[in-house]
Amino acid sequence: MLDIFAIFFAAVVTENFVFYRFLGLCPFLAMSNKTRTAVGMGIAVTFVLVISNAITWLLQHFVLDKLGLPFLQYASFILVIASLVQFIEMYMHKYQAALYKAFGIYLPLITTNCVVLGLVLLTILKSYNFLEALIFAIGTGIGYTLALIIMSGIRERLDLADVPEALKGIPLALIITGLLALAFGGFVGMIK
Amino acid sequence: MNETLKLAITLMVISVFSAAALAVVYEKTYPIIQANKVGKLNNALKEVLPAEHYEEFKLDVVNAERSFKAFDKDDNQTGLIVLSPAPGFQSVIKVLIGIDTKTKTVTNIKILEHLETPGLGSRIEEPDFLGQFKQQGLEKQDFDAITGATISSKAVIDSVKETADEIIKLIEEGKI
Amino acid sequence: MSALKDLLNGIWKQNPTFRIILGMCPALAVTNAAINGLTMGLATLFVLLASGLFVSLIRNLIPSKIRIPCYIVIIATFVTIADYFLAAYYPAIHEVLGIYVPLIVVNCIILGRMEAFAGKNPIKNSLADAFGMGFGFTWALVLLGAIREFLGFGAIFGFKILGSWYPQMVVMKLPTGAFITLGLLIALMNIVRKQRAEAACHAHEGGDKPC
Numbered sequence: 146m147l148d149i150f151a152i153f154f155a156a157v158v159t160e161n162f163v164f165y166r167f168l169g170l171c172p173f174l175a176m177s178n179k180t181r182t183a184v185g186m187g188i189a190v191t192f193v194l195v196i197s198n199a200i201t202w203l204l205q206h207f208v209l210d211k212l213g214l215p216f217l218q219y220a221s222f223i224l225v226i227a228s229l230v231q232f233i234e235m236y237m238h239k240y241q242a243a244l245y246k247a248f249g250i251y252l253p254l255i256t257t258n259c260v261v262l263g264l265v266l267l268t269i270l271k272s273y274n275f276l277e278a279l280i281f282a283i284g285t286g287i288g289y290t291l292a293l294i295i296m297s298g299i300r301e302r303l304d305l306a307d308v309p310e311a312l313k314g315i316p317l318a319l320i321i322t323g324l325l326a327l328a329f330g331g332f333v334g335m336i337k
Numbered sequence: 338m339n340e341t342l343k344l345a346i347t348l349m350v351i352s353v354f355s356a357a358a359l360a361v362v363y364e365k366t367y368p369i370i371q372a373n374k375v376g377k378l379n380n381a382l383k384e385v386l387p388a389e390h391y392e393e394f395k396l397d398v399v400n401a402e403r404s405f406k407a408f409d410k411d412d413n414q415t416g417l418i419v420l421s422p423a424p425g426f427q428s429v430i431k432v433l434i435g436i437d438t439k440t441k442t443v444t445n446i447k448i449l450e451h452l453e454t455p456g457l458g459s460r461i462e463e464p465d466f467l468g469q470f471k472q473q474g475l476e477k478q479d480f481d482a483i484t485g486a487t488i489s490s491k492a493v494i495d496s497v498k499e500t501a502d503e504i505i506k507l508i509e510e511g512k513i
Numbered sequence: 514m515s516a517l518k519d520l521l522n523g524i525w526k527q528n529p530t531f532r533i534i535l536g537m538c539p540a541l542a543v544t545n546a547a548i549n550g551l552t553m554g555l556a557t558l559f560v561l562l563a564s565g566l567f568v569s570l571i572r573n574l575i576p577s578k579i580r581i582p583c584y585i586v587i588i589a590t591f592v593t594i595a596d597y598f599l600a601a602y603y604p605a606i607h608e609v610l611g612i613y614v615p616l617i618v619v620n621c622i623i624l625g626r627m628e629a630f631a632g633k634n635p636i637k638n639s640l641a642d643a644f645g646m647g648f649g650f651t652w653a654l655v656l657l658g659a660i661r662e663f664l665g666f667g668a669i670f671g672f673k674i675l676g677s678w679y680p681q682m683v684v685m686k687l688p689t690g691a692f693i694t695l696g697l698l699i700a701l702m703n704i705v706r707k708q709r710a711e712a713a714c715h716a717h718e719g720g721d722k723p724c
Contacts, residue, residue, distance in 0.1 A: 220352075223618050255621075257621050347575060348586070362593070373604040
């Protein structure tokens with residue numbers, strides 16, 4: 146039980162995918178200027194993370210391992226993620242119009258979001274069982290959403306500040322991320 | 338239907354070519370990659386406790402993730418090497434500990450794997466720190482940690498002490 | 514010559530790291546030392562060239578609807594090849610780069626260039642574009658890595674430059690240092706770009722009419 150909590154806590158705080166593993170940065174920098182988009186992106190990512198991890202875990206253990214095809218891992222995993230995102234988008238577009246209007250636009254960006262591929266690869270590397278894989282995915286999603294929300298809160302405030310021209314936009318966002326990474330670094334070592 | 342079929346076939350053809358190319362590359366590089374891994378381990382074992390050959394065996398001790406017996410050229414067992422996982426600051430540090438069966442001392446240690454903070458915890462790989470463990474018996478209890486890397490270095494020290502204690506105890510009981 | 518223009522494009526004008534701001538993840542993750550940045554850059558360059566070649570070759574055979582999955586399969590294939598190559602012949606660096614090698618698959622630069630360029634252009638131009646982008650990415654990573662390695666370890670490419678008197682700037686070895694260095698570099702590039710644009714504008718207009 147404690148193990149699962151450790152995995153969850155690490156994914157959210159101490160080994161946050163954005164601040165510790167440098168993953169998911171492109172959409173993070175692009176989507177974190179407004180809190181509304183941040184939350185939407187975070188929820189969409191979490192959803193994709195959990196389902197992707199479930200499917201790729203099954204794929205790895207029941208197909209790739211059983212048939213001895215480790216070299217197909219990267220290609221098959223990314224295809225799973227891309228197809229999954231495609232299906233979710235199609236489904237939402239047709240059956241959940243309201244939801245699609247809220248989150249639909251973020252979906253295509255999630256395919257190339259390194260968070261997803263990073264998560265599924267790390268899950269296999271860490272030899273998690275199915276339950277641990279799900280918790281890892283949920284934790285990562287929450288951690289990512291948390292990072293997005295913190296970032297958007299700061300950036301919304303900074304919109305009102307007087308920022309030097311050269312620093313506006315991405316440079317400032319990167320510097321803020323760096324400071325946040327420093328802050329999150331303080332959590333490292335909390336879980337033994 | 339015709340269009341969907343065309344789409345599916347295109348993707349399938351590309352996938353087949355991809356899988357074939359990958360299978361070929363895999364076949365070619367797999368033996369080299371395996372050899373690298375074995376070579377790396379063998380080199381590490383030699384660094385910790387030079388011997389003629391090594392044999393892996395199963396040791397049911399908490400601190401021993403993997404265990405090896407070291408033999409000289411007459412097939413006498415000269416020592417043991419244990420791979421011990423030490424809980425570091427932000428990763429599990431894999432410490433390779435060599436123990437001489439005759440003198441019941443730690444011959445040397447080596448850090449096989451770690452993901453500690455670069456520049457801080459990673460200093461556990463420095464020769465000054467590792468050198469402390471060369472040819473040490475159980476009597477030595479005081480080891481110096483590294484300033485700025487307390488948790489990482491203490492994890493290694495504790496792991497070496499605990500593992501050495503256990504192994505030497507087992508040697509004295511004649512169990513290994 | 515159009516292909517040359519395509520090649521030079523990625524090196525400065527549309528540098529993927531400093532201008533288009535793509536491929537951030539590896540740019541920050543593996544640039545704690547110059548050699549790591551160089552290796553990652555070269556691996557990405559390889560994938561760009563190989564994928565660009567194949568995508569451009571069969572660009573008229575791929576139905577538009579399925580082009581993204583096709584690009585992805587092609588890219589993933591070459592990333593896997595690069596990964597195994599490094600694991601076999603450069604195991605030490607391969608270990609350092611870790612999962613960031615397979616993450617080249619989702620490096621937005623590659624899919625972006627396939628979509629924007631290789632999928633619609635002849636082989637010669639596609640290769641030029643791929644090379645330019647890959648080279649632009651590589652030098653950006655080497656620069657970032659060199660700065661971080663110099664300030665963090667007092668060395669560049671493993672050669673110790675500053676003696677042991679230098680108190681290593683630990684923050685440069687950590688994620689924070691990566692973010693801040695890249696942020697400041699982009700800001701610097703912005704300043705350079707703006708000054709060049711203003712200079713060119715003044716030279717064109719001739720006089721002190723505002724640009």
